[in-house]
Amino acid sequence: MSDVSGGPGNDSSMFDELKAAIEAEQPVVLATIVSVRQPEPEVDVVGPLPEPGAKILLKPGQEPRGTLGNDDLERVVLRDARGELAAGTTGIRHYGPNGEAMQDDVSVFIESFAPPPRMLIFGAVDFTAALTRVAKILGYRVTVCDARPVFATTQRFPYADEVIVDWPHRLLEKVGSTLGPRDAICVLTHDPKFDVPAVIEALKTKAGYLGAMGSRRTTDDRNRRLRGEGVTDEQIVRIQAPIGLDLGNRTPEETAISVCAEIIALQSGRTAASLKDTTGDIHD
Amino acid sequence: MKEILPDLERWRRQGKRVALARVVDIDGSGPRLPGAAMAVNEDGEVAGSVSGGCVEGAVVTESLQCLEQGIRRIVTFGYSDDEAFAVGLTCGGTIHLYLEPLDW
Secondary structure (H helix, E strand, O other): OOOOOOOOOOOOOHHHHHHHHHHOOOOEEEEEEEEEOOOOOOOOOOOOOOOOOOEEEEOOOOOOEEEOOOHHHHHHHHHHHHHHHHHOOOEEEEEOOOOOOOOOOEEEEEEEEOOOOEEEEEOOOHHHHHHHHHHHHOOOEEEEEEOOOOOOOOOOOOOOOEEEEOOHHHHHHHHHHHOOOOOEEEEOOOOHHHHHHHHHHHOOOOOOEEEEOOOHHHHHHHHHHHHHOOOOHHHHHOOEOOOOOOOOOOOHHHHHHHHHHHHHHHHHOOOOOOHHHOOOOOOO | OHHHHHHHHHHHHOOOOEEEEEEEEEEOOOOOOOOOEEEEEOOOOEEEOOOOOOOHHHHHHHHHHHHHHOOOEEEEEEOOOOOOOOOOOOOOOEEEEEEEEOOO
C-alpha cells in the first residue's frame, strides 16, 4: 500500500511496524477488511467500495497507518478499534459500506495486541521462583519485589522480567495507579511487617487479583491487623487469602499452579470444579 | 500472531512468499480464540496453529492455493456448515479463518 500516513517507520512495511510494536510491548491494533458483499443497488455508497485486505494500523497517540478506502467506514472502524484495544479484545465486526451500524456488507477483523498483563510478586522466597515461572507461561510480565537485597536478586529469579529491591508498599505507591483488571498482585511475604502495608496499598489499586499467602492463622492475624489500620470488611473480601485453590498443593511449584488456576477461575467467573462434575459450555 | 513473528520474519528475510491464516470468528465450541494465527510459506513450511490440530492440514492446502492465486478470503471449517467441508472440528464448533498473502 502506498497510502501510508504518519508515525515513524514509513519506510518499513505495515507488518514490520506491527511486529516492532508487539515486540516492544506497545499497545497496537490492526483492523483488516476480511469480506465485502456487493451492496444492493439501492444502497448509496459514498466513495469507492472497500476491498478485502485493506488494513489500518493504530497505535494510541499516533496517526493511523494505512487506509480502508472509505473515510466514513474508516472513522467508525477506528473508533471501534480504539475500544477493542482498550479492552484488550479481538473480534470481527460488521458494517455497511460507509460504516453504517446494523448492516453487514463489510466485515472487519479488529485484532488487539495489548501489552501483557502484569504480575507483581512481593517476597523473594522459593514460592516466588515457582510462581514466576508459571506466570511467564501464562504470558504475564512479572516483577519480583522484596526489601532485602540479599534475596531479591536476578540470579534467584531468572524468569522475572524485573527484580526490585524496595519495600512492597513503596513500589505500589509508585506503580499501583498503572494496574488494571488484567493485572495480579501476589503477596508472598507472610510477614506482617511487609504484607500489611503492601496489602493496604494493593487495595488502592484496580488490580483484578490480590492474593496473600499464609496459613489460616496468619490470614486471621493479618485481617485483624488490617482492620486495625482502618481496612473495611468489604475490602478484606477482595483479598484472596489464604492464596490459591484448594488443590492439596504442598511444593512451591504446586502452589504456583494453585495460585494461577485461581486467577484464571476468578477472571472467567468459573467454579474451578472438574469439568466431569459440571455441565454446559466449556468455553464462554 | 505473536508466537509466529520470528518465523514470519525469517521467511520474509529469505524472500519466501507467506500466506497468513487468522481465526476471525468462532461459532459454538472452538479450541482457539479469534486472533490465533498460522502461517504457511511457499515451501509448505508451517508456523503456529488455528485449532487443536483438527484443520491444520486443510489450512496448508488452502494457504498454498492462496499463494498461487493471490486471493484473500474467509474459509470456514465446521460441522454445521452448509457447504459440508470434508474437514471439521471434532468438538462440533465452526471456525472462520481469514486467509491472505502476507504482502503488507
